[in-house]
Amino acid sequence: MFLHLLYWRCTRNGYGHIAARRVCHEVLFIDTANLDEIAEAKSWGCLAGVTTNPSLYAKTGGKLADFEPHMLKIAELCEGLPVSAESTATTAEGMVEEGRRLSALAPNIVVKLPVCEAGLAACRALADAGVRVNMTLVFSPTQALMAANAGARYISPFVGRYDDIALDGLSQLADVVACIKNYDWSDKNPDGRVEIITASVRTPNHVTQAALLGADIATVPMAALKKCLHHPLTDQGLASFAADWASPPIRDSP
Ligand code: G3P
Numbered sequence: 001m002f003l004h005l006l007y008w009r010c011t012r013n014g015y016g017h018i019a020a021r022r023v024c025h026e027v028l029f030i031d032t033a034n035l036d037e038i039a040e041a042k043s044w045g046c047l048a049g050v051t052t053n054p055s056l057y058a059k060t061g062g063k064l065a066d067f068e069p070h071m072l073k074i075a076e077l078c079e080g081l082p083v084s085a086e087s088t089a090t091t092a093e094g095m096v097e098e099g100r101r102l103s104a105l106a107p108n109i110v111v112k113l114p115v116c117e118a119g120l121a122a123c124r125a126l127a128d129a130g131v132r133v134n135m136t137l138v139f140s141p142t143q144a145l146m147a148a149n150a151g152a153r154y155i156s157p158f159v160g161r162y163d164d165i166a167l168d169g170l171s172q173l174a175d176v177v178a179c180i181k182n183y184d185w186s187d188k189n190p191d192g193r194v195e196i197i198t199a200s201v202r203t204p205n206h207v208t209q210a211a212l213l214g215a216d217i218a219t220v221p222m223a224a225l226k227k228c229l230h231h232p233l234t235d236q237g238l239a240s241f242a243a244d245w246a247s248p249p250i251r252d253s254p
Pocket of ligand 1: 031052200
């Protein structure tokens with residue numbers, strides 16, 4: 001009976017994969033290159049990392065020449081937390097050269113590479129050199145398996161962009177999680193483990209379902225992160241507590 005209840009409890013999202021209880025928990029990264037947003041999310045005490053991409057950096061209005069200094073500022077602001085900085089090179093050689101430069105900026109920089117022929121080759125070379133790689137733009141379990149085999153420390157399957165074309169991003173994420181969690185990657189990359197970063201997150205429900213599926217991380221833009229935090233009943237409760245606390249008989253003079 002209990003096992004049946006546990007199975008129902010874990011698969012009620014309908015994706016059929018049991019999220020086995022694990023030591024760690026789903027951690028939250030912020031998906032932005034905006035320093036103010038990172039500082040604010042960090043001040044809440046629940047931030048575990050940062051992911052950026054060329055579009056998010058462009059959104060800050062930053063110039064190309066300031067890209068690496070900006071990534072360094074984020075790395076220093078988030079000392080000890082992994083910060084993904086993306087290479088924009090298109091060849092394996094270019095990605096390795098840029099990846100070495102980015103990872104040399106700070107010990108918590110993770111190099112982000114696209115899953116493609118050049119990206120896989122560069123990932124292998126960088127992982128063999130002790131650099132942590134986040135393989136991005138992942139849309140299938142086979143891409144995820146190839147990335148893990150090429151030495152990726154993190155794999156970023158996209159959910160929202162999948163939904164954008166009327167496909168089921170969470171179902172794809174479920175398959176990626178199940179495939180990767182079936183194997184031991186301890187000899188593939190410097191840290192000896194592969195973590196899945198749920199990316200292209202649009203809603204709190206994406207975060208919840210990713211946790212139910214056993215994804216290690218969700219990287220969330222600030223707007224969605226705030227929606228994850230706020231709940232109308234919490235606000236209502238706070239307001240009624242405050243009203244009761246400010247009114248008789250508590251405020252009555254003794
Ligand atoms: O950083 C990668 C990814 O999270 C971007 O997602 O689809 O919101 O641009 P998207």
